Amino acid sequence: MTRKIKIFDTTLRDGEQTPRVNLNSQEKLRIAKQLESLGVDIIEAGFAISSPGDFEAVSTIAEHVKDSTIASLARAVKKDIETAARALEKANKKRIHIFLATSPLHREYKLKMGKEEILEKIYEAVKYGKTLMDDIQFSAEDAMRTEPEYLAEAYNAAIAAGATTINVPDTVGYRTPTEIFERITYLRENVKGIDGVDISTHCHNDLGLAVANSIAAVEAGATQIECTINGLGERAGNTSLEEVVMILATRKDKYENLTTRIDTRQIYPTSKMVSLLTGVATQPNKAIVGANAFSHESGIHQHGVLANPETYEIITPESVGRDTNSLVLGKLSGKHAFVDKMEKLGFSMDNEKIDELFAEFKKLADKKKYILDEDIISLVTGDAGKFEGRVKLESFEITRREGKPKAEVTITIDNKEQTMTAIGDGPVDAAYHAINNMLGNSYDVAEYKLDSITGDTDAQAQVVVIIEKNGERHMGRGQSTDIVEASIIAYINAVNRLYKGEEND
């Protein structure tokens, strides 16, 4: 009998808990739309009570993404649950994800609650959630370090109150696959009504076992996997979506009865988009989506692959959306080829947006010989990341004076144009000095990261800058074929986000 495995993506919630990652609601919406095209069953869009920005992101996604169920996290607290329900009001399919920790450490030191009090809180919270919507998921935080008998009681309470999914997180990534298998088996044998609900797994990667542990949970009967694109998440991250999905898809001999709704051809574009928008690059040797995942360097391997790719490849690049011989676009390409490429990469948008992006594409094609898939993904991503703020770059010029770079930068601040020159240790440093002089402020650049989006010397660069003021950090991103321009755009983007944050305070 076929068993459908639901994919619950938490890139926008646990993934956003990755240190330094901070997405605005338009960026989150762009990712959510892509997750919908990917075929994700449930998108955890955020933690609505945590900030006005997260509330806005959850409600925007609820309004615009209709195929996937949209979920918001909530503590076992009435105001969290109410806020989650309000943010989800416009969703076609919605879920509140209520959590409460159950392990001895969390009970004693964090919650300062006894066992009975926790069981009551679980029951009350889920019961209250049920008055607001039908689909309620309950997670026992730190389940895998909780006494098995008590954990079963916690899930008994959640199911008795009406939970439709019970999630069994390995919150600190402590367990091994055998232990996960045994724990899920134990719960299946000891929790009342468990056959009528989905059993979910949520594994962290502290010991590098998140993917293996998720698969072990599924082998023991779990029907939902919680995961993130590129394995993003708190500390060492979560189960990576691309890896668990491709394990189930590739090992059909072993998992012939398990299916997911994921369109695997959307995996690579989604991974690239998330990496560009979050500013977190994937390591080259990352399974499935890393730059080297389908590269063959050594002679014996190359010989084998030329004779038959299956000698050294268990997955085809095409099956995960890494088209090796796809149509190359350039400055002479027309709109049909452009739209065709966008569709193949899983992006659907209205005609007005396509016209806008096509114009951007032509400008880029004037600067670059070939436009690769990564360039198209970055065009769409860059568009989502655009942030119209108080400060705008008009022009800049870099020259050298007495051996040092000199930047002349023109910006508008609240529509008033200003020009300033400054000298620096390098061209970026000089440009930042000039901008700071015009802003009348100097921000600490806590981080500056430069990545190339594609190869070649005419490649697009992505710069991520994090600036700091009064202990608060603001991330900005810029993309251009010119690294100084990308750096200036990223800095101005970060300043605009800082200003926006101050307006909201």
Ligand SMILES: CC(=O)SCCNC(=O)CCNC(=O)[C@H](O)C(C)(C)COP(=O)(O)OP(=O)(O)OC[C@H]1O[C@@H](n2cnc3c(N)ncnc32)[C@H](O)[C@@H]1OP(=O)(O)O
């Ligand atoms: C395992 C996970 O990933 S859980 C999700 C983690 N994600 C986040 O924490 C990001 C978003 N969090 C936030 O924005 C804030 O922590 C908020 C808005 C939720 C709460 O902020 P604050 O009210 O300032 O509380 P703070 O974060 O300092 O402490 C958490 C409080 O919630 C309590 N708490 C923690 N988990 C739960 C829970 N599941 N149910 C009920 N109460 C809880 C803690 O005991 C503490 O209570 P106290 O204030 O009475 O001591």
Ligand SMILES: CC(C)C(=O)C(=O)O
């Ligand atoms: C809220 C829960 C599911 C969580 O993120 C964890 O336990 O890691």
